[in-house]
Amino acid sequence: xxxxxxxxxxxxxxxxxxxxxxxxxxxxxxxxxxxxxxxxxxxxxxxxxxxxxxxxxxxxxxxxxxxxxxxxxxxxxxxxxxxxxxxxxxxxxxxxxxxxxxxxxxxxxxxxxxxxxxxxxxxxxxxxxxxxxxxxxxxxxxxxxxxxxxxxxxxxxxxxxxxxxxxxxxxxxxxxxxxxxxxxxxxxxxxxxxxxxxxxxxxxxxxxxxxxxxxxxxxxxxxxxxxxxxxxxxxxxxxxxxxxxxxxxxxxxxxxxxxxxxxxxxxxxxxxxxxxxxxxxxxxxxxxxxxxxxxxxxxxxxxxxxxxxxxxxxxxxxxxxxxxxxxxxxxxxxxxxxxxxxxxxxxxxxxxxxxxxxxxxxxxxxxxxxxxxxxxxxxxxxxxxxxxxxxxxxxxxxxxxxxxxxxxxxxxxxxxxxxxxxxxxxxxxxxxxxxxxxxxxxxxxxxxxxxxxxxxxxxxxxxxxxxxxxxxxxxxxxxxxxxxxxxxxxxxxxxxxxxxxxxxxxxxxxxxxxxxxxxxxxxxxxxxxxxxxxxxxxxxxxxxxxxxxxxxxxxxxxxxxxxxxxxxxxxxxxxxxxxxxxxxxxxxxxxxxxxxxxxxxxxxxxxxxxxxxxxxxxxxxxxxx
Ligand SMILES: Nc1nc2c(ncn2[C@@H]2O[C@H](COP(=O)(O)O[C@H]3[C@@H](O)[C@H](n4cnc5c(=O)[nH]c(N)nc54)O[C@@H]3COP(=O)(O)O)[C@@H](O)[C@H]2O)c(=O)[nH]1
Numbered sequence: 001x002x003x004x005x006x007x008x009x010x011x012x013x014x015x016x017x018x019x020x021x022x023x024x025x026x027x028x029x030x031x032x033x034x035x036x037x038x039x040x041x042x043x044x045x046x047x048x049x050x051x052x053x054x055x056x057x058x059x060x061x062x063x064x065x066x067x068x069x070x071x072x073x074x075x076x077x078x079x080x081x082x083x084x085x086x087x088x089x090x091x092x093x094x095x096x097x098x099x100x101x102x103x104x105x106x107x108x109x110x111x112x113x114x115x116x117x118x119x120x121x122x123x124x125x126x127x128x129x130x131x132x133x134x135x136x137x138x139x140x141x142x143x144x145x146x147x148x149x150x151x152x153x154x155x156x157x158x159x160x161x162x163x164x165x166x167x168x169x170x171x172x173x174x175x176x177x178x179x180x181x182x183x184x185x186x187x188x189x190x191x192x193x194x195x196x197x198x199x200x201x202x203x204x205x206x207x208x209x210x211x212x213x214x215x216x217x218x219x220x221x222x223x224x225x226x227x228x229x230x231x232x233x234x235x236x237x238x239x240x241x242x243x244x245x246x247x248x249x250x251x252x253x254x255x256x257x258x259x260x261x262x263x264x265x266x267x268x269x270x271x272x273x274x275x276x277x278x279x280x281x282x283x284x285x286x287x288x289x290x291x292x293x294x295x296x297x298x299x300x301x302x303x304x305x306x307x308x309x310x311x312x313x314x315x316x317x318x319x320x321x322x323x324x325x326x327x328x329x330x331x332x333x334x335x336x337x338x339x340x341x342x343x344x345x346x347x348x349x350x351x352x353x354x355x356x357x358x359x360x361x362x363x364x365x366x367x368x369x370x371x372x373x374x375x376x377x378x379x380x381x382x383x384x385x386x387x388x389x390x391x392x393x394x395x396x397x398x399x400x401x402x403x404x405x406x407x408x409x410x411x412x413x414x415x416x417x418x419x420x421x422x423x424x425x426x427x428x429x430x431x432x433x434x435x436x437x438x439x440x441x442x443x444x445x446x447x448x449x450x451x452x453x454x455x456x457x458x459x460x461x462x463x464x465x466x467x468x469x470x471x472x473x474x475x476x477x478x479x480x481x482x483x484x485x486x487x488x489x490x491x492x493x494x495x496x497x498x499x500x501x502x503x504x505x506x507x508x509x510x511x512x513x514x515x516x517x518x519x520x521x522x523x524x525x526x527x528x529x530x531x532x533x534x535x536x537x538x539x540x541x542x543x544x545x546x547x548x549x550x551x552x553x554x555x556x557x558x559x560x561x562x563x564x565x566x567x568x569x570x571x572x573x574x575x576x577x578x579x580x581x582x583x584x585x586x587x588x589x590x591x592x593x594x595x596x597x598x599x600x601x602x603x604x605x606x607x608x609x610x611x612x613x614x615x616x617x618x619x620x621x622x623x624x625x
Contacts, residue, residue, distance in 0.1 A: 120132040145165055214274060233300075236340065238322060257311060297360065300324050308322070328361075383437060388438070396602065404460055447484065449463075456618055497525050545579055581600050
């Protein structure tokens, strides 16, 4: 490189030197100067020629190098553009495409070369092309990047949502030369975003509004109603015994049922009304812009009746009922929370009153609810502080003076309110879930007492313990077995009293648990028999050994009464099925005589003895003392 650079100056130097030396030689030796001059001249011409050739050769090489570099540069830029996931293009100020990458060419359906020099009007319909040109103009006028979303049809005719950024480009002297455009296909991401938004505001199973959307919509409905002096009603709807359907037939059918209920509700509402699912089997319906408040109850009952029409789901014919609590704005609250809370309170009342009905909120319901909540707290404390007590009521075989069986009954001596009836606190323990712990405490304590009596000489055949339906879940048998095992308690000494409706429910889980315990030797009796709706044929298949005639039939048992007929029928049926019968609530001689005549095996009631504490029971009935 260095040699090449010095070659021309050297050649020039050589020419000057040769002219100079040629002149000096001519001065000194004229005879010999001609051939030398010629040589020098020739040499100089050669050198000059070589220099010129070299100069041009160097110029050509330089241009070739720069062309090559330009080519490499252009290729690099094209590669960079083509590697972009977006469509990239450049249009001049007349809207003619001067550059576009492969993605852009593919979208348009022509090669980049074909696109060169064309305008949007050559690819798109006139409104689309006009809009694109208008946006180009706006971008140039604004002198800054503009972003917009646009639907375009790609080369296959598929509509594509593009997010397009347009940017004006300028020459060195500040003249706008055109628009650089970058468009990204956001069809799928927009769809996903919409789905996410929908999911965030809707219940996945039913597609109804969820709590978030309900809050927004109800809030808006309340504002509208306030302005127009109208009423808004909130209906809190809950399916009755949905858990039992779910447990017995399965969650798949349960899901279908919820979907169907949602469909029936929406079909029977106006477009302006709101229907939401809060989860589980809880639905909220909001009747907006109600002119006449007296129509609310009617509408609610119509919805409950629609829900109660039979369902045919996966081959199962189901009847489902629902209860509803109603709150009305502004009387029962002006905020979303207050209205939903009060509708919920009213729903509890509807359920308490026997389900399949609606109930309108009243302020005293909240007061009751508060006292119930405080009692529930006391119940929890009582469990922790071991405040509960057990009492025992004897059961006598006909003509026997010593009890052979005993029923365990729970007592709660409340520190302020005195003795609270199990009729009051057992339902509370059930709804709060405390019954699980409380029930197992009763069972363990009763078994311990039975063993203590035995140790002290009082030998009984069996001890009965009441069990709430809600206690019989999938781990019930295991929990009972553990207690019996811990205490080394013979399962044949234990009888569990369950209600008729539980036995009749046919819930698979319950039947399985009862069978597990029966196989261990635990006996089951049906408590308060006759108050449910057992079909006599069904009794045969029930895993029980004892029927307890409800005390309501014993109370007025006399030869002529219908109660007498019922008691007689129960005893006859039980005998024919090989079951024992216990009559509860026996209070006098007439009742005892009648039951004797009817052949009742076992008798229990105040006539024989009140429920007693464990010690009192031992003192009274231990004949071995
Ligand atoms: N799940 C659980 N339920 C329980 C438990 N302990 C009790 N209970 C249930 O509460 C209901 C009310 O029980 P209680 O107030 O104890 O009343 C029982 C007896 O005291 C009463 N009785 C007994 N003899 C007579 C009588 O001659 N006359 C009369 N009027 N009443 C009498 O009857 C109730 C008998 O209960 P039961 O045999 O179970 O029906 C009651 O439903 C209890 O089952 C518990 O631990 N768990």
